[in-house]
Amino acid sequence: MRRLLKNPAGLLGTVIIALMVLLAIVAPLIWEEAATRMNPEAISQGASASHPLGTDALGRDLLARTLVATRLTLGLAFLATLIGTVSGILLGTLPQILPRRAGRAVIAAVDLLVAFPALLLAMFTAVVAGLGAQGAVLGIGVALAPAFARLTHTMTATVAGSDYIAAARMLRVPRHRILTRHVLPNIAEPLILNTAQAMGSALLGLSAMSFLGMGVQAPAYDWGRLLNEAFGHVYVTPSVVVAPALAVSLAGLGFMLLGDTFAKAAAHSREAAGEPVAPVVAPARDEPVPDAVLEVRDLAVAFPGGVTPVRQVSLTVHEGEIVGLVGESGSGKSMTAAAIGQIVPYPGLTGSARMRLGGVDLDGLTDAERRKLLGSSLAMVFQDPTSSLNPALRVGGQLAEVATLHGGATRTEARARAVERLDRVRIKHPDDVAKRYPHELSGGMRQRAVIAMGLMNTPRLIIADEPTTALDVTVQREVLRVLREAVDATQAGALFISHDIAVVSELCDRIAVMYAGRIVEELPADALHLARHPYTRALVGSLPDMDTDRSGPLATIPGRQPAPADVADGCAFADRCTFTTARCAVRPELLTRTDTHSVACWEVR
Numbered sequence: 196m197r198r199l200l201k202n203p204a205g206l207l208g209t210v211i212i213a214l215m216v217l218l219a220i221v222a223p224l225i226w227e228e229a230a231t232r233m234n235p236e237a238i239s240q241g242a243s244a245s246h247p248l249g250t251d252a253l254g255r256d257l258l259a260r261t262l263v264a265t266r267l268t269l270g271l272a273f274l275a276t277l278i279g280t281v282s283g284i285l286l287g288t289l290p291q292i293l294p295r296r297a298g299r300a301v302i303a304a305v306d307l308l309v310a311f312p313a314l315l316l317a318m319f320t321a322v323v324a325g326l327g328a329q330g331a332v333l334g335i336g337v338a339l340a341p342a343f344a345r346l347t348h349t350m351t352a353t354v355a356g357s358d359y360i361a362a363a364r365m366l367r368v369p370r371h372r373i374l375t376r377h378v379l380p381n382i383a384e385p386l387i388l389n390t391a392q393a394m395g396s397a398l399l400g401l402s403a404m405s406f407l408g409m410g411v412q413a414p415a416y417d418w419g420r421l422l423n424e425a426f427g428h429v430y431v432t433p434s435v436v437v438a439p440a441l442a443v444s445l446a447g448l449g450f451m452l453l454g455d456t457f458a459k460a461a462a463h464s465r466e467a468a469g470e471p472v473a474p475v476v477a478p479a480r481d482e483p484v485p486d487a488v489l490e491v492r493d494l495a496v497a498f499p500g501g502v503t504p505v506r507q508v509s510l511t512v513h514e515g516e517i518v519g520l521v522g523e524s525g526s527g528k529s530m531t532a533a534a535i536g537q538i539v540p541y542p543g544l545t546g547s548a549r550m551r552l553g554g555v556d557l558d559g560l561t562d563a564e565r566r567k568l569l570g571s572s573l574a575m576v577f578q579d580p581t582s583s584l585n586p587a588l589r590v591g592g593q594l595a596e597v598a599t600l601h602g603g604a605t606r607t608e609a610r611a612r613a614v615e616r617l618d619r620v621r622i623k624h625p626d627d628v629a630k631r632y633p634h635e636l637s638g639g640m641r642q643r644a645v646i647a648m649g650l651m652n653t654p655r656l657i658i659a660d661e662p663t664t665a666l667d668v669t670v671q672r673e674v675l676r677v678l679r680e681a682v683d684a685t686q687a688g689a690l691f692i693s694h695d696i697a698v699v700s701e702l703c704d705r706i707a708v709m710y711a712g713r714i715v716e717e718l719p720a721d722a723l724h725l726a727r728h729p730y731t732r733a734l735v736g737s738l739p740d741m742d743t744d745r746s747g748p749l750a751t752i753p754g755r756q757p758a759p760a761d762v763a764d765g766c767a768f769a770d771r772c773t774f775t776t777a778r779c780a781v782r783p784e785l786l787t788r789t790d791t792h793s794v795a796c797w798e799v800r
């Protein structure tokens with residue numbers, strides 16, 4: 196309701212439709228008599244005190260008739276919309292249930308009908324069904340159905356490709372049950388939005404049919420019929436068309452605005468509750484770290500409802516260095532990466548005391564400058580290489596685009612560079628691979644192609660967010676080697692995110708351990724055995740090695756990490772820690788133990 200009040204167009208649409216519905220209920224009760232009373236002395240008059248919008252050819256009051264006609268007009272529009280949506284949705288879902296060939300035939304028929312002008316289709320159906328309100332309603336319903344069927348089919352086909360539908364099929368869930376339980380609930384929202392707008396179209400279509408004499412027939416009348424009757428006098432008393440024309444336009448506008456409001460409300464309902472609130476962080480006053488390709492100080496990310504997945508995270512990455520960010524699922528690693536790349540999803544907001552990339556302070560830049568800097572200096576490699584590459588474009592073309600867009604290269608230069616970069620990430624026959632589409636590549640090749648894409652310009656920082664999680668162990672090794680070579684060759688810094696402490700310790704120079712949105716320990720990778728924080732020690736301890744007793748269960752960390760909205764004031768790990776004391780009710784700061792080792796724990800002070 197609050198959102199509706201803030202959206203004037205939506206509010207207007209809601210008020211118009213609410214008034215129309217109210218009129219449809221009460222107008223015939225109040226003005227029926229005035230609307231049907233004939234007056235031979237006041238035939239086809241213009242506006243006057245007794246008839247504010249004039250009279251028709253039989254001397255009946257046009258304002259009263261317009262108000263009374265609201266019920267029939269809205270009622271018929273509702274019926275036509277009902278016919279159109281129900282038959283459209285049924286038609287659109289049929290191909291999911293029918294055998295493949297029959298399904299294709301249905302879709303071909305729908306495509307044919309969509310191509311046919313809607314009003315002609317309505318008229319044709321109305322003529323076949325018989326002149327009058329019934330025929331017109333059926334005609335408009337039939338005219339609305341193909342667009343709904345097309346929409347339903349397209350959305351159903353999209354949802355049908357999802358993994359959860361594949362899982363349901365694998366479990367042998369019957370087709371009709373997949374449709375009603377898994378498909379339709381997921382496409383209901385756009386269908387409802389379209390229904391509101393279809394109501395407007397139905398109303399306009401029905402009014403047009405009645406105006407042409409093919410809809411409601413005398414003595415019944417809707418707004419279109421009133422327009423039809425008034426039209427004969429329009430040159431003598433133009434005001435006679437004002438009331439019905441205004442009513443049709445207002446209702447049409449009302450339904451369109453209402454559809455829009457539904458769409459906006461649906462978009463907002465997907466967001467977390469509450470308004471976005473930016474974290475307040477005081478800017479850093481000390482000198483920036485020299486030679487750092489990335490310096491992040493006190494980074495925080497906040498979502499509405501007190502969800503703060505990243506709290507006071509400080510990270511520094513130097514040239515040619517790979518820093519590993521480890522932590523269990525939900526500790527805020529990806530969100531930290533997203534905040535550095537300025538791609539935190541709305542309604543999340545970020546704040547930091549300092550954010551410098553390649554020696555440039557991002558907070559001091561305009562949006563355009565920041566985009567340019569990030570586009571040319573930051574390369575991001577995500578977990579799923581399939582979604583990082585556009586399936587409709589060839590690999591070489593996509594890589595080349597990066598160089599033309601941010602590096603100012605010509606097309607020929609960019610293409611040559613794309614092949615060279617593919618070669619650099621150890622892709623065999625790079626010339627040939629550049630011409631292929633992403634689906635023609637294996638997972639490991641795709642991930643290497645994404646790394647090559649990051650290397651198209653001269654990145655200062657590479658952020659790799661679990662780049663090998665989806666790959667098997669041998670391919671994983673290849674990709675990690677390529678990443679190390681890329682860092683060594685370009686002297687860029689890299690932030691490598693993973694939940695696998697074994698992989699991180701092998702690849703990285705330094706490791707930052709994250710727990711419940713904060714960094715709890717930072718140390719050189721080769722000093723992992725000297726880790727002091729109980730969480731890091733538990734992580735290291737849960738790694739099996741050659742001496743691990745294979746007959747016993749693997750070591751685990753009991754308990755669970757708190758959700759971002761439930762992190763307590765004290766040490767977030769206290770619940771799961773074996774060294775917890777009264778002091779842990781106060782959060783320990785991340786303190787430097789040696790030049791390269793920092794820990795946030797009371798126990799190790």
Ligand SMILES: Nc1ncnc2c1ncn2[C@@H]1O[C@H](COP(=O)(O)OP(=O)(O)OP(=O)(O)O)[C@@H](O)[C@H]1O
Nearest residue numbers: 498502504523524525526527528529530531540759
């Ligand atoms: N759009 C969002 N709205 C609200 N909270 C979110 C949103 N996206 C993520 N979060 C929260 O942020 C927290 C951190 O998520 P993040 O993806 O950074 O974790 P992660 O450490 O990378 O985990 P994983 O290893 O599973 O990817 C999660 O607990 C999640 O609940």
